[in-house]
Amino acid sequence: MKLYPLFADLTGRPVLVVGGGVVGERKAAALLDAGARVTVGAPHLHPTLQAWVEQGRISWRAGTFEDAWLDDAWLVVAATADSVLHKRIAALAEARRVFVNVVDDATLSSFHVPAVIDRAPVTIAISSGGHAPMLARLLRERLEVLIDPVMGPLASLLANMRSRIRARLPDLTARRRFYEHLLGGPVLSLLRRQQQALAEAAAERLLETATVSPTGSVVLLGAGPGDPGLLTLRGLRALNEADVILHDRLVSAEVLALARRDAERIEVAKQAGNHHTTQAQIHALMLEHAAAGRRVVRLKGGDPFVFGRGGEELEFLRGHGIPYEVVPGITAALACAAYAGVPLTHRDHAQSVRLVTAHCQGSVNTLDWQALAQERQTLAVYMGTSELPVLQQQLMAHGRAGSTPFALVENGSRPEQRVITGTLSSLAERASAYEVRSPALLIIGEVAALATSLAWFGRAPLGAKLPLSSVAPQALIA
Template identity: 45%
Template sequence: MNFLPLFHDLRGRRCVMVGGGEIALRKLRQLIAAGAAIEVIAPEISPSIRNLAPEQPLTLTCRKFEDSDLNGAVLVIAATNDTAVNRRVSELAQASNIAVNVVDSPELCSVIFPSIVDRSPIQIAISSAGTAPVLARMLRTRLESSMPAAYGKLAALAGKYREQVKHKIADGISRKAFWEDVFDGDIAELVYAEKISEAESRIQQKLSNPTSNKLGEVYLVGGGPGDPDLLTFRALRLMQKADIVLYDRLVSKEVLALVRRDAVLIYVGKTAGDHPVTQDNINEKLAEFALQGKRVLRLKGGDPFIFGRGGEEISHLAEQGIPFQVVPGITAASGCASYAGMPLTHRDFAQSVRFITGHLKENSLDLNWQDLVSPNQTLVFYMGLSGLESICRELIRHGKAPETPAALIEKGTTVNQRVFVGDLKTLPEMVRDANAKAPTLIIVGDVVKLHEKLSWFKQ
């Protein structure tokens, strides 16, 4: 490797910034965050840097660089647009064994600034040795997306109890297992949820009896409408933690592929008229596995609290004192409408939106149709494929114009998405002829007119 990664303690130490423009400002912010004592030297110093000076350990010297400016420095950065000045700073610094960084000139550097993932005291530095800084920043972004913001707090908590754990658990292997359980268990989850005092209580309990049986936990996670890119960071993290996964038929294979590879997968999906696993069975399984100390993921399509019966499942867990977390997902209405270019509300077309279950019960729909035909609203029917003809017929019968725009979205947000656009009169035949398959979503209202103009997702 061309550079050895090191973490440099700059707190209170003299660092020199040669240059006073916007390029210098970017590096300056990192030095400030590290607690350095900084002198900025440049003939002209930007207002942005001057505004920082009153509140930060900055000395501003408004003149040209002089050789003696490096005296006592542990780090110097050259960030000017004058190649000769930058080269002179580099030569002087290296002759005096002072670490030097010349912005955008790796050949003049003895040290380089990495892209940093900062979860202090946890830090990750990424470098391309100056060859591809944009790529390094992209890698940093990907790492940041997978690291909870509270990692630093978790590390601080570990530091607080490190000596106690070392005294209580003398065996190194057992101590390692203890910390792995802390960092990948319910204590870490409490920290991520900003419940620091509860996390401390739990770690103290664990220390008092390190071998005690622990209760598992259930993660009720919304998997969104199908596109895995729509998952939340917390959903991805919990999907990677679970020992057992109970998933339904609306979870796309792409989303399911992101769960931990060695997790046990249990299908508990239900379709119209076919319920091989009842809701009571699912509730009992969640509790049973958690009582065995397992981390259980209940993965649902869309959002678990919108026609997902998630409330029933966590009520059952709460009654038994089983801990759980709920992670919202992007509901099908929002995801599918967005990908189809149909805003659910729009100042010119709809000032409200209704989410309605279109699931047939005994071959009929018992809905307040008169309320649903009010103007200036968007209607979204979940699970309405089998009842599409009834939905369109009843809306027309109760006063909606047959020409009211209507659409059905099949497998929304996925590469197999299909959008059928018509009106209340024509949509049922259009969908029937196309042999559309579940999962689908029906949207009724004037916002459907915007599909052709606003649709961005290419089918």
Template identity: 45%
Template sequence: MRVFLASIPLEAAKIVIIGGGEPALAKLRLFLNTPAEVMWFAPDGAPPKIETPLTAPEPVLRAPEADELAGARLVFMALDDADELVRLGHLARAAGAQVNVVDKPHLSDFQTPALIDRDEVVIGVATGGSAPILARDIRTAIEGVLPAGLANVARLARELRDTVKASVPDFMARRRFWEKAFRGPAATLAAEGRTAEARREMLRLLNVAAPEQGVVHIVGAGPGDPELLTLKALRVLQDADVIIHDRLVPEPVLERARRDAKRLYVGKARGEHSVPQDQIEALMVAEARAGHRVVRLKGGDPFVFGRGGEELDAMRAAGVPVFVVPGVTAALACAASAGIPLTHRDHAQAVTFVTAQAKPGGVEADWTRLAGPNHTLAIYMGSDRAEETAVRLIAAGRSPSTPVAIVENGSRPDERVLTGRLEGLGALVSGAELTGPALLFVGETAAFSAAQLDVRAEVAA
């Protein structure tokens, strides 16, 4: 975040506008329908009456004196005289004001965002002064989906806020009440101006407000690109009270969650389990029983080498309501991002997702079946056993010259794709010095990766 948008109360605030041209008028219009005290100075001359807003204060046709800036919260300046801008800026700051100089970010303490004004609800879009037209276009897009009566909803909420707080002392129950109020008939009635009916509906909800039973959502975060989150995953994330996430969930995905949700990191790496699986499941149960909406956020898809099935069983055994939200699994996302078709009419009539890390004491993979022709292997957690995997596949009948690809950090900005042959898979992995999550692909379709095609193009040239 390069800029921070602060919400500044305008009751009893003093706003000073300096300038008489259209840029100053634009700032003036922002504050005419607010409770702020607005003072207008136009040392460069006042605009014609026909261009001046009817409710604007009478302009003072000179620059303000120091005492006239005293107590000002915000000062906006739109003048051509650079020396005068600097002088007035010093005076305004000495008076304790924040200063904005129109179209001169280097002289400003803040920039004015593109604002969507619904009276009680104000939304700002800021680019730090670097792209005001872009901010304006975004504002227009947002305005198109907001109901005109949104202010009525917020106004009714303000009127009832103290009543709700006194009636529902439990914080979580109060949050649930407001969610139902803002997402149900009460908000619709208020937005339509049917205030009395909306108030009755909110009071009805208030009479039945009570702590709710907690719930767990086991959610697939996808491969790391936040745009590959499903719509359902995004909705559940934004409703969560507690997010229990693993090592493969990157910060850009977590940023899509509700800001005030509690985050608990239970990441695992091979041989490094920061929180054992049984303790993770106990934590999920405890948070749900506390009445929280819990999201167990897992990289990729929770049911593809994600131990989601174990966690689902644990929640059911504990009597906790549980739901599963699938995610885009890494094999699909990494292959697509690298340009590797998992199946192909000429080269692969089957695809198998397999893990190279068998459960300790568990059954080993059937290498003979995995080494079959016209077959793509997507190997999870295979980096540490790449050499052994290649040896076993070749011994089971797969050609040493079979194309392979390694996709590290698939779908992310730092994605890396390396290609080679099965007989050199171990050396390829060790030489890559992998630091991020990586999938190995074995099969003729691995030759379709963008990296491999680039190499072939260079050779042909």
């Protein structure tokens, strides 16, 4: 977020608009709507501005700009056709710590005027930071049809009830639940029918029956591999209802950004060989917050039921009587393969898929290598970057051909995605040469060869040639 969103109360406060043309008139009109005390400085005024002066709605400083015009201003808008003057105004405003908007010059502006959806007292502002105002207006047009016109009257109704709501529901979580129930109840329908008194009575009844001590719950939510566009609609709703989010290290910042802003975020980092938070501690955190009446989202990368220990967590919650639900996520094997252009099954190459985890030596030792080495199947190996030499050795020792293609998908579905391809006999060498790091999914099987021809996302796959830095100096000389 490059700009800090801010709604300014300008009621009765002096604001200066430099420029008396059509643009200055438009800026002055918006400021008047916000209750500002507007002064327009210019040698001449547009007829509408002149009429406003005669009506006493605005003041006029006739003449060319002078430094003293800024003396009492809270804000200044530069709306002339003189770029040199605009630079001077911006510099003077900066020196006086007065916010300035320079029309059509984002670099000189310290505040920007957004496109506005007005549902007074509800205001929705959309800004492009002054760089693409037409885009902001287009977004406003699209959102206008989605924002119910009765949001303004609803806000006024709730403002009148605010003190009673806080007295009845001192707990923040309980208040949030009340507001959610209100939006799903009859109040909005009554307001749309212009039945204000009945709407107020319905809201009062809802408040009287509101639960003072809400029941806590836990949602096990799969965040997918990283691309926020892959989050399900139900998952997005859960994030926006959450009071507390317990999230894994691998959950992307872009997915977390979709959550409600005031939700408490707790990272429960777990990494092979370096467990900052134990599973028992995660269980304790879920229990603590749910017992306090909060909605907890246990947010996991991928899917909670595919190598995510979701089953253990549900058993714990059930054993302690905590209500729960599960929202599946797109697991890494599906997403990484898709974003690398690799079909996990193919009529000509693979009739089955095996999902395997190899995050440590202990898990590697339990694998059925004879079954994994069979042909005409695809292996999708999770958490295997530290065990690639063992995987390569064991599969070849049990009969999988060294010429079998592989694709290593690092940071699958994210902007920094890399795909390294090769054959099984060169797997460990190529992963080391390209310094592959977790999170990475390994795909082994004939279908992996399709990554080269079917790639569509991010950078092209890194194919047969190794990077020069990995080649021995004597080889370069030769």
